[in-house]
Amino acid sequence: MPLTGKELSALQQRAKKLRKDIVDTTVWAGGAHIGGANSIVDILNILYFKYARVDTKNPQWADRDRIIVSKGHAGVGVAAVLAEKGFYKKELLKTFNHFMSPFGMHLDCHRVPGLDVSTGSLGHGLAQGVGLAWGARFQGKDWKTFVILGDGECNEGSVWEAAMSASQFKLDNLITIVDRNGLMMDGTTEQVMGLEPFDKKWEAFGFKVRIIDGHDFTQLADALDFALENKGGPVVIIANTVKGKGVDFIENDVRWHYGSMDSALAKKAMESIDRMYE
Amino acid sequence: MSETTGTTWTCYDANTMTQAEIYGRVLCDIGAQRPDLIAMTADLEKSTKIGLFKDKFPERFVNVGIAEQNLFGVAAGVAKSGLLPVVSTMAVFTSMRALEQVRTDICYQNLNVKIIATHAGMSFGAAGTTHHCTEDLAIMRSLANMTVIAPADGIETANAVRAAIEWPGPVYIRIGRGFEPVLYDTEEYGFQIGKAVELHSGTDITLICCGITALQALEAAKMLKESDGLSVRVLNMHTIKPMDTEAVMKAVKETRRIVTFEDHNVFGGLGTAVADVIAASGKGCAFEKVGIPDTYCVVGYPEDLYTHYKLDANGIMDKVREVMGKDFEEDENWDDEV
Numbered sequence: 117m118p119l120t121g122k123e124l125s126a127l128q129q130r131a132k133k134l135r136k137d138i139v140d141t142t143v144w145a146g147g148a149h150i151g152g153a154n155s156i157v158d159i160l161n162i163l164y165f166k167y168a169r170v171d172t173k174n175p176q177w178a179d180r181d182r183i184i185v186s187k188g189h190a191g192v193g194v195a196a197v198l199a200e201k202g203f204y205k206k207e208l209l210k211t212f213n214h215f216m217s218p219f220g221m222h223l224d225c226h227r228v229p230g231l232d233v234s235t236g237s238l239g240h241g242l243a244q245g246v247g248l249a250w251g252a253r254f255q256g257k258d259w260k261t262f263v264i265l266g267d268g269e270c271n272e273g274s275v276w277e278a279a280m281s282a283s284q285f286k287l288d289n290l291i292t293i294v295d296r297n298g299l300m301m302d303g304t305t306e307q308v309m310g311l312e313p314f315d316k317k318w319e320a321f322g323f324k325v326r327i328i329d330g331h332d333f334t335q336l337a338d339a340l341d342f343a344l345e346n347k348g349g350p351v352v353i354i355a356n357t358v359k360g361k362g363v364d365f366i367e368n369d370v371r372w373h374y375g376s377m378d379s380a381l382a383k384k385a386m387e388s389i390d391r392m393y394e
Numbered sequence: 395m396s397e398t399t400g401t402t403w404t405c406y407d408a409n410t411m412t413q414a415e416i417y418g419r420v421l422c423d424i425g426a427q428r429p430d431l432i433a434m435t436a437d438l439e440k441s442t443k444i445g446l447f448k449d450k451f452p453e454r455f456v457n458v459g460i461a462e463q464n465l466f467g468v469a470a471g472v473a474k475s476g477l478l479p480v481v482s483t484m485a486v487f488t489s490m491r492a493l494e495q496v497r498t499d500i501c502y503q504n505l506n507v508k509i510i511a512t513h514a515g516m517s518f519g520a521a522g523t524t525h526h527c528t529e530d531l532a533i534m535r536s537l538a539n540m541t542v543i544a545p546a547d548g549i550e551t552a553n554a555v556r557a558a559i560e561w562p563g564p565v566y567i568r569i570g571r572g573f574e575p576v577l578y579d580t581e582e583y584g585f586q587i588g589k590a591v592e593l594h595s596g597t598d599i600t601l602i603c604c605g606i607t608a609l610q611a612l613e614a615a616k617m618l619k620e621s622d623g624l625s626v627r628v629l630n631m632h633t634i635k636p637m638d639t640e641a642v643m644k645a646v647k648e649t650r651r652i653v654t655f656e657d658h659n660v661f662g663g664l665g666t667a668v669a670d671v672i673a674a675s676g677k678g679c680a681f682e683k684v685g686i687p688d689t690y691c692v693v694g695y696p697e698d699l700y701t702h703y704k705l706d707a708n709g710i711m712d713k714v715r716e717v718m719g720k721d722f723e724e725d726e727n728w729d730d731e732v
Contacts, residue, residue: 178476182474232474237494237498239463240494240498240499242467243466243468243499244471246467246468247467247469247473248472248474250468250471251474251476251477252475254432254454254477255477274464274467277458277461277463278464278467278468280459281468285456
């Protein structure tokens with residue numbers, strides 16, 4: 117369903133709060149993948165707070181929707197979202213990266229309540245999503261599987277093996293979203309290993325493609341509505357995003373794939389986040 | 395011999411069925427009782443014989459094409475959806491091409507995925523090194539949560555598959571191409587994961603084997619008794635991990651000489667696993683590992699390769715005589731040997 121004005125405003129308020137939580141965690145952790153977390157966080161925000169069927173009281177609920185963050189280095193963003201959703205207290209994020217913490221840079225589903233799949237090594241999420249979606253359909257279950265890929269991750273051949281099988285198995289209960297922030301560790305995706313024409317590649321693999329602004333909740337809602345109603349095969353949403361979005365001095369800066377912040381820099385980041393949607 | 399009679403398992407016609415075919419049939423039997431069992435492969439339904447399951451339960455069969463990384467990733471997802479995937483492809487692609495999916499997706503997440511890896515060791519001899527797999531035991535036993543089994547023949551494979559289905563977590567079952575001779579004549583010998591089977595009793599020396607070497611070791615033990623008057627214990631160590639440390643230590647104490655035999659690189663597999671147990675115990679014994687001598691094997695029919703690498707009964711007999719000839723302290727005093 118299209119977003120109401122009230123929903124949009126709530127999502128935007130939460131988008132700011134989540135980014136602040138990510139900045140806080142970056143300080144506590146001594147460093148984090150803040151760039152990719154800030155590009156993906158609006159996608160997670162709308163998934164967990166509008167679309168996904170999950171139960172914070174029963175994280176292992178058999179009929180929950182599954183969300184796989186294949187770009188596992190966005191763990192700091194995922195951890196903030198799951199805390200905000202209520203799977204655990206935000207206080208717990210203070211341990212991030214520290215000895216015996218439930219949270220490392222790449223999250224472990226045995227230690228983080230609400231997390232469906234442990235990821236970190238790139239190119240592993242979509243295949244597991246294919247297996248989950250196949251399993252749900254086989255068992256006559258109506259829960260959905262959402263997989264969020266990084267764009268740089270799409271250099272991995274295993275992504276395309278999985279894409280081929282999603283289409284072969286006609287998995288219309290599998291929704292793939294690419295966080296297309298355009299940057300990878302060594303430069304832009306097009307400099308390092310070009311992906312374009314990216315939409316054509318997915319189309320050639322049998323996907324219906326939607327290209328949207330991944331920070332525009334109205335567009336995200338429209339694309340997700342389309343994907344959820346779609347029948348007969350898989351959908352991919354290419355969400356054009358900005359690495360570091362919301363923290364203006366790190367946006368689109370390849371050096372901020374992973375970074376640390378002291379309290380002064382964090383304060384600057386918070387001020388930038390406050391200016392979002394102005 | 396009949397395949398099944400009621401709910402009681404009986405022996406398959408092992409003389410006319412290959413090792414792989416037997417597990418294919420067993421899987422069909424289990425599949426009839428376990429509606430959650432999903433069989434999966436990567437374009438090898440015929441070579442691995444998992445296609446027998448497809449013929450019976452086509453809706454429960456997944457073929458991902460020639461994409462082994464995807465095979466194990468998808469299997470992880472299928473397991474996470476609450477089903478029981480049994481995956482079969484060649485050992486070399488399982489343990490190397492798709493190793494990270496096996497390790498990170500399946501073992502790290504401790505998923506209930508059962509793997510039947512075929513064409514292991516030199517069993518696909520003529521195919522050459524790209525299709526040999528003499529490294530998988532070393533690789534698989536280093537993965538936390540993984541259980542590793544190398545059955546001696548088709549009958550034991552049937553037992554191993556049934557046991558694996560009931561065993562929690564990921565299991566790696568390593569079999570050959572399927573044409574290996576049969577060791578057991580019945581399935582009723584008390585197969586248990588993690589429990590070695592004494593094929594031949596003895597007090598002079600112990601041969602610890604797995605997979606195809608078990609039959610050859612047994613033959614060697616019988617011949618050595620006759621020709622050399624030697625009392626040779628043969629342990630079929632079908633489970634490499636978790637290892638039956640009790641059986642190993644009993645052999646150390648009672649026979650004081652151990653030789654391991656495996657269709658695998660001499661580094662990292664059964665022999666190394668047995669050596670780990672002995673070294674950690676602080677007890678000493680004469681010890682030799684026999685396997686592929688850290689090389690890529692020559693091409694040939696498997697039986698010629700087993701002879702070439704001294705993994706047949708003759709090779710085993712020679713090795714036993716060599717080890718028996720070694721000077722070794724035979725007193726019963728253990729206190730001075732730590």
